[in-house]
Amino acid sequence: MFLRFSSKSNDTFLYPMDTKSLLKKVRKIEIKTRRLSDHVFGGEYHSTFKGRGMTFSEVRAYQFGDDVRSIDWNVTARYNEPFVKVFEEERELTMMLLVDISESTAFGTRETFKKDIITEIAATLAFSATQNNDKIGLMLFSDQIELYIPPKKGRTHVLRIIRELIEFEPSHKTTNLSKAFRNLIDMMKKKAIVFVMSDFLADDYEHTLKILGKKHDVTGIRIYDEREEELPNLGMVQMKDAETGKAVWVNTSSGSTRKAYTKHYRDRVDYFQRAFKLSGSGFMSTRVDENYVIKLLGYFKSR
Incomplete structure (x- = not known):
């Protein structure tokens, strides 16, 4: 259960943005994340995620140090001197951004919500893929597939993805990761780079x-808020499950209650790490107030 403090001073109500405000926010995110992808992530992304194979490019004269296994014997016999085949990486890839937009991501106890960090990370990854001429697709999910944008190339396509990440309002509040995974398995027939962004x-x-x-x-990229790790001692507080809407009164002064809260959170984190490890997938976590740039770079380098 995801709990949110019920307090008028802390509640944030989201109203539909007008077109001017939306475009301004899209532009702001583009400037920030494109700079990151151009100067920080571009090379790391390219070296981390390899192409599907090698494709023949040309033949050239043999040079000292060339692998003898690459000698083209037909051309060598024709010109009576050694020539080698040159291959290039078949670079084009497809990136799928699988993004959780359930109600629990619209939470944050500082100035930034989890969904805001998810949007920035997704935009940074998308622009990094664009630098390498890769296709980018988007799947927004709750307990249903809320939106699917097929993979395409180009800046205009990435800007559309950012707009949807900012503006899209889900029709469901709860989360079903397994259903999202099953839908992606059915939709994507060729191997893709998949980033799953959620609070898990x-x-x-x-x-x-x-x-x-x-x-x-x-x-898997897990985004979380510090208040999800520990329950503060605030006395009797009404709390609400952001996804089900169920409200309960909780005695936060109770040590056993705070301990159970922390254990419940840690169990979810342990499950996330174990599930991704056993599947042979990569994973990382970043708190909303941490520098996700450092976390992403560390993850890329570790690969």
Whole structure:
């Protein structure tokens, strides 16, 4: 259960943005994340995620140090001097951004919500893929597939993805990671780079993740808020499950209550790490107030 403090001073109500405000926000995110992808992530992304194979490019005269296994014997015999085949990496890839937009991501106890960080990370990854001429697709999910944008190339396409990440309003509030994984397995027939961005406040997705991990290069990015780790001592507080809407009174002064809260959170984190590890997939976590740039770079380098 995801709990949110019920307090008028802390509640944030989201109203539909007018077109001018939306475009301004899209532009702001583009400037920030494109700079990151151009100067920080571009090279790391390219070296981390390899192409599907090698394709023949040309033949050239043999040079000292060339692998003798690459000698083209037909051309060598024709010109009576050694020539080698030159191959290039078949670079084009497809990146799928699988983004959780359930109600629990619209939470944050500082100035930034989890969904805001998810949007920035997704935009940074998308622009990094664009630098390498890769296709980018988007799947927004709750307990249903809320929106699917097929993979395409180009800046205009990435800007559309950013707009949807900012503006899209889900029709469902709860989360079903397993259903999202199953839909992606059915939709994507060729191997893709898949980034799953969520708070992962769910379970029962380990089996489906294993199937997804066998077919695609999967990375789970967990975004969380510090108040999800520990329950502060505030006395009797009314709390509400953001996804079900159920409200309960909780005695936060109770040590056993705070301990149970922390254990419940840690169990979810342990499940997330174990599920991705067993599926052979990569994973990382970043708190909303941490520098996700450093976390992403560390993850890329570790690969």
